[in-house]
Amino acid sequence: MAPANAEPSVDLRLQERAAALAPELTSLRRDLHRHPELAFEEKETSARIARELSALDLEIRTGVAKTGIVARIRGGGTGGGVRRTVALRADMDALPTPDRKKHVDYRSEVDGACHACGHDGHVAMAVGAARLLAERKADLPGDVVLLFQPAEEGIGGAEPMIAEGALDGVDFILGQHMLPSIAAGEVGVSRGPALAAVDEFLLTIHGRGGHGAYPHLTVDAIVVAAQVITALQTVVSRSVDPLDAAVLSIGMVKGGYNFNVIADKVELRGTVRTLSRALRPEMSKRIATIVRGITEAFGARFDLEYIQRYPATINHDSGVELFLGEAQKALGNDKVHLTAPSMGAEDFAYYLEKIPGAFWWIGCRKDDAEDPGYGLHHPTFDLDERCLPVGAHLLAQSALTYLTHGADR
Ligand code: NI
Numbered sequence: 204m205a206p207a208n209a210e211p212s213v214d215l216r217l218q219e220r221a222a223a224l225a226p227e228l229t230s231l232r233r234d235l236h237r238h239p240e241l242a243f244e245e246k247e248t249s250a251r252i253a254r255e256l257s258a259l260d261l262e263i264r265t266g267v268a269k270t271g272i273v274a275r276i277r278g279g280g281t282g283g284g285v286r287r288t289v290a291l292r293a294d295m296d297a298l299p300t301p302d303r304k305k306h307v308d309y310r311s312e313v314d315g316a317c318h319a320c321g322h323d324g325h326v327a328m329a330v331g332a333a334r335l336l337a338e339r340k341a342d343l344p345g346d347v348v349l350l351f352q353p354a355e356e357g358i359g360g361a362e363p364m365i366a367e368g369a370l371d372g373v374d375f376i377l378g379q380h381m382l383p384s385i386a387a388g389e390v391g392v393s394r395g396p397a398l399a400a401v402d403e404f405l406l407t408i409h410g411r412g413g414h415g416a417y418p419h420l421t422v423d424a425i426v427v428a429a430q431v432i433t434a435l436q437t438v439v440s441r442s443v444d445p446l447d448a449a450v451l452s453i454g455m456v457k458g459g460y461n462f463n464v465i466a467d468k469v470e471l472r473g474t475v476r477t478l479s480r481a482l483r484p485e486m487s488k489r490i491a492t493i494v495r496g497i498t499e500a501f502g503a504r505f506d507l508e509y510i511q512r513y514p515a516t517i518n519h520d521s522g523v524e525l526f527l528g529e530a531q532k533a534l535g536n537d538k539v540h541l542t543a544p545s546m547g548a549e550d551f552a553y554y555l556e557k558i559p560g561a562f563w564w565i566g567c568r569k570d571d572a573e574d575p576g577y578g579l580h581h582p583t584f585d586l587d588e589r590c591l592p593v594g595a596h597l598l599a600q601s602a603l604t605y606l607t608h609g610a611d612r
Contacts, residue, residue, distance in 0.1 A: 214600060218533060220335055221596035228327040228591040231255065233309035235323035239297030239316040242354035245270040248295050248326070252351050255330045259337035261349075268363035270295075272351040276336055278343025278606065287345040287609065289602045290370065290560075292378040292551065293329035294322045294355035303582035319584045321381030321567060324591060326351065328379065328565070331595025336602060345606035348373055352550075359513065361550035365557060375610060376560035377522065377601055378551045379594055382542075383578055385566030387587035390530050390597065391542035392563040394523050398516040399450070399476035400483050401548035402509065406431070406494060408458075409504040412467030421465040425458055427501045428469035431494055432456070435473075438489045449486060450476040450546050476546045478515055516552040521610035522561025529600045530563075534593070547579075559610065565594040 231251075240248050249270045256263055262275040278286075298319045302311035311317045318324075329349055336347050350369050354360035370376070385391050408431065410424035432453055443449045451473060458469030475490070477483045487509045498505045530539045542564060551562045567586035577583045 214603065217335055217600055217603065218596050220338070221331060221592040221599065224331050224334060224595060225589075225592045228331045228595060229588045231330060232323050232327040232588060232591060235326055236309045236318050237312050239311050239313055239318045239323070241299055241316055242296045242356055242358045242360070243269050245295050245353050249351065252295070252326060252330065256333060256349070259333060260340075261333070261337065267367045267369060268353055268360050270353045271360060271364050271369070272349070273364075273369050274333065274349040274351075276333065276340055276343065276347040276349075278345050278347070279341040280344040283344070285609065287374050287606050288348060288372055289345065289605045290348040290350050290373045290376040290554070291329055291332055291598050291602055292350040292352055292376060292554065293325040294352045294360070295326050296322055296354050296356055296360070298356055298580060300580065301582050304585055305583075307585065317582060319582060320356065320579050321584070321586050322355065324381055324565075324567065324586050324588075324594070325379065327591050328594035328598060331591065332598035332602065335595060335599040343603070343606060347602050347606070355550055359550045359553075361553040365553060370554065370557055373558060375522070375605055376554045376558055377526070377598060378554070378560070378562045379565050379598060380549065380562065381567040381579070381586055381590070382564035383568045383584065383586070385540065385564060386568045386570075387566055387590040388534065388593060389538040389540065389566040390534065390563055390593070391540040391566065392523055392526055392530075392561065393518060393542050393544050394520070396478040396515050396517050396544045397562050398544065398549045398552070399448070399478050399546045400515040400552070401512045402475040402483070402487065403512060404473050404475065404487075404490065404510070405508040406471040406473075407506045408469045408471070408498060409506070410465075410467055410501070413465045415463035415465055418465060422502045424466045424469040424503060427498060427503045428456065428458060428471060430497050430501070432471070434493045434497055435490060438486065438493065442489050443482065447482055448478045448544065448546065449482060450474070451486070451490075476548070478544055480515065483515075513548045513550050514552045514556060516549045516562055517555055518561045519555065519559035521559050525605060525610050526561050526563050526597070526601055529604055530597055533597060533600065565590050565597075
């Protein structure tokens, strides 16, 4: 246990131990990489994690939100009398995409599944942090709860994890994600919003079909859809404060039968991203208003289904300051970046809506001429595995500092 008046400096022993774990973390990550599993199907992944943790004498609950794990390190230290509990979260699902890496021997052995978002690395780093913290369990002045979460991609495993008690008794939460735009050995974090809220809409425009030669007898759903698509581009450009970020993208248009047939129906699907909580509901209202006005003007009808998916991931100042302090001490100020928010989304957002904490980026760019590093979700995405001990250490060190000093120093 650190004395109460200890300087809050980086624990060199922890950093050295993390560096020594590099071979094991790399081998675990590669094993997971060869055997990716999709959302809510992470059975072998979960079993593998449970085996890794079982050697550490933790209280392990499996089958949380189907395949998730909640593992508690019950610290034996007393600290300054205040006992806190911090959660460390790693997602563990892969993406339904092929693995097209060429020059590595740990390619996915599962057809149509690949760890193209680096969640294999997230698991390895969290297992590493668990090991580092379990080694000093007797002196830990609080508890650490490891959350291995299913289904971050699309469906969302965080909400069911919370519903099944993942945050019960937890005061603070920390999480991290690979980011290939930052070099391995460097990290980033955003103050306030880190990732966007993501919504989805399905719009069907109903016209009246007919012969391509007699348009005056029809209501051409394709022409109406074209007006709607164009007008929806004004939602962000004309209705949103330029200093408030939003995205509206239509990713699917489906309609029509033949060159000489006027379509009776067109289906559109799109995504809406926002960073601020206030803007989110305004976007759906504006979209509905535009669609209503245009379809009415052309004598068409519409069905609009608007689905709210993940909220924005908004970091708490206390979590950001805690992480910045630890990262700067461990890596040096020049390796720690304040990053702009991403318009991607993360279901870590749900945890941060319940309790304070932070979500940060672990640089993982792979500068390899043969397999150049591509972005997240790309079929050739790979990571520079030198980032694994960095992430394991920062997760463990931030947790340790939180347990020892709290987050409001
Ligand atoms: Ni991801």
